[in-house]
Amino acid sequence: TIALQHGAHRIGNRTDADMARWRSLRFGQFIHWGVYAIAGGEWNGKVYNGAAEWIRSWKEMPHEEYDKLYRQFNPVNFNPQQWASQAKDMGAKYMIITTKHHDGFCLWPSKYSKYNIAASPWKKDLLGPMIDAYNKAGIDVYLYFSIIDWNHPDYRPSLKNAADSAAGKRFQVFVKNQLAELLQRYPTIKGFWFDGTWDASWKNDGAFTDELEQYLQSIHPGLVMGSRLRADEKGARHFDSNGRLMGDYEQGWERKLPEKIEDVHGNDWEAVMTVPENQWGYHAKWMGHVKSANEILEMLVKSVSLNGNFVLNFGPKADGTFRKEEQDLMTNIGAWMKVNGDAIYNGTYAGFEKQDWGYYIRKTGTDSVYMVVFNMPVSGNLRVKMPARTYLTGVSMLQNNVPLTPELIGREEYFLRLPNKQSDVPVVILLKTSTKEGNKEGGNFEKA
């Protein structure tokens, strides 16, 4: 291994209570909200095909035009209690809010940048009421913070000369001040979700990123921060130059999921996902495929089955309301979570051989293993192959406790048949298992 001062400082996952809480939540709501929602992906009658929150970088959008949008930001229909209530109904256990996206507009009245909510017609802090409402609904809040800040005069993508380096130093102080300000104003938040850390000016100062992470932990012990913040002294990101994960969980899964357990290397991880193909902020005209509730549920279940968290993104409108497609998704996902949430919360990798019908999830630290069925076989036979030295002691439908009688088809191998082959939502079966052999044939079920 290479001697590193600013690489990973820990081998393996965090084992403290704050991280165990993050791990138990499994399902989060991402919210991208800012002045880009005013443009909504359009300008002067033209539609921007990129991500709506990036419209300032569009050649058709003059920077000075974009930089005046905040004068129209007045979310008169913003209702944080309603936001929190619909997130709770969806079954989200944590929420990540953009405090400041790459454009630098702060949703809180920051002392360190004038480009903030106090300068808008709305004037008032948006983060405080949001955090309070979500916490009251029993939902933890994490703060998205973009290091890239297109508005700040000292931001440099790279440091080419002494003047750049001086600006870069001032910018690092600005970042540290804003993060300390957010922790001081919002002490109940559980962590930061950093973004915009790919520029050379950031990743070439691994020492600063390391010191910043340690500084934040020192003033708010227990913070959960993913792998996007750090770089090591050789500019390696997410994984240091020895291949060890920096930060508390792998944070690279953006609009994509791992396929198999080997892909996550035993690390905690989280995937963040858009409803349309690639829009985080509000875009008036979603293009391409818009994911259904069942597609989202499969991504959530697949993430949990591979020991990860799944966060679904929403882009509220400039007036503070959510578009109908997003409201309907929250309702439909929530209806399934209400009945089947037991299979998600505290879910972990079960260690069973993957089968075509769907995914296994183990309730952490228990003998309960859930089967979440997405692909009903024409045969009607759901194959279950028990792992070595693991025996089946009970099978029932999660939603109504109706027991199922498995058919033993081989050594510790069964077919399960559902009472009803038809379902337009995923079906969950609860397996009770034991590591003590029940009887000679193995397993506790009589031969069929």
Ligand SMILES: Cc1ccc([C@@H]2N[C@@H](C)[C@@H](O)[C@H]2O)cc1
């Ligand atoms: C190339 C690229 C840069 C930044 C992003 C940002 N990360 C997401 C979480 C959104 O904030 C998006 O604007 C996405 C793609």
